[in-house]
Amino acid sequence: MILGIVGAGQAACTLILELIRGNFRGQVLIFNGEAIPPYQRPPLSKDWLQNPSRDRLNLLPKIIEQDSRITWISRTVTSIDPGRGTIRTRDTAHTVDHIILATGTRAKKLEIPGLSAQQNVSLRTLNDAENLRLNLAQASTINIVGAGFLAFELAASLSKFGITVRILAKGPRALPQVGLDTAEYLSSRSDALIITETRLIKFDRKAQSLLSNQGPISCDLVITAIGSEPNIELAEASGLATTSGIPVDVNMQTNHPRVSAIGEVAEYHHTLIGKKLRIESIAQANETACILATHLLEQQSVRHKIPWFWSNQGSEKLQIAGFSERSDDSFLLMDKPHQRVVLRHKDGRVTAVEAINAAREYMAARRLFESNEKSISLNTVQQAGSIFSLLQSSSS
């Protein structure tokens, strides 16, 4: 069997690793549109800026990269034909038995009138990160447009360079993905000045200022961190079904039997959450890749794991277990000087646990979510006082 993997990020590399370790007998063509070998992205917004070594980002061991079953093709895929199993680049065509779309997501762009591309950067790839680093020498003030995890991670990293950072939020508060108690704590610990309800009008080049409904906000550089959009164009153009991602079944197969999709672009029904999900996280990339690997190796299929997530914001570590909607309620379970645990809940059930510098609570939540058929009742956790105590009492 010949597999063609489009994309060479986290999901693609985990798939390769799992296939090789599972004694895969076929061949793999992997199409890498970036000019460099696969690398890890999570560090780019964190400690990498201070210690920018490419080697430390390596995603695959050399021994796997150089395995004889793998052929690396350093070209961008321009089209796929599911019916014929063809993958085309600008100047080559390849026939495979199965196509795997691991095309990931890209940063959403924001045009700000008057602001040049050099002064309006985003952070997604190593190239973006290296470009941002080059800009830091001339920057004393940076405005980050967007107030999600990436904005907070970057703000913490940039302030180590002595740069003044502002986070410009569109909505009434920063970090709308997490509960209010979580967002408040992280905002209070951030080095950045957070300006909410911001509507940008244009960039005044003479004054080097972003003009907004909140008045002029000066800066040397703008980083846009307003989220991402999935790379579904190849799938769309080939006639595959697409939604806000590429919908797949329990084995990561798309609506065409010859095509699968994994990683941040794949949208699938999560059996533990009971919803269709497309989550952007390293856990998701690895999980979808492992599910597909098991299927391709014809091994017994793996159970879904509960979604989980982490974010380092300077010395603050946020860890989330579970999956909550923005409208889910919040309950502050633990509030210590350097620790906070927030339960997100709906209809008396805990949907997610947001733990700041409280790894034990986060891990206990992952264990409980995975062991509990009926999910965790809010009341029970409140009575136990901590998720760890609840885990101990339920396992004894």
Place this chain on the structure above:
Amino acid sequence: MLHVTFIDPSENEIEANFEPGDSLLQAAVHAGVDGILAECGGGCSCATCHVILSSAWAGTLEPPGPQEADMLTFAVDPTPQSRLACQVQLKTEHNGLTLNVAKRQY
């Protein structure tokens, strides 16, 4: 070149080169050591890069911080010499030392 030797769950010895400042996990990934999953990519958030240091490491490292200690509670059969590879920064003095990859990460 500086190196440490990993003993993987099948008892294979793998020599892993490192530069001072690399984490044990980075050295393991470079060398393709089996049995380390590192599902979170080195963020001290999964406890699947569990390793057990030999006695020769004693005194060369700060003890685990509170986050790592908490995560280690959830590793499979942790010992007092257990560490998460992503949290151990390698130094020149670690050259030549050995360590075991935990038998199971789950």
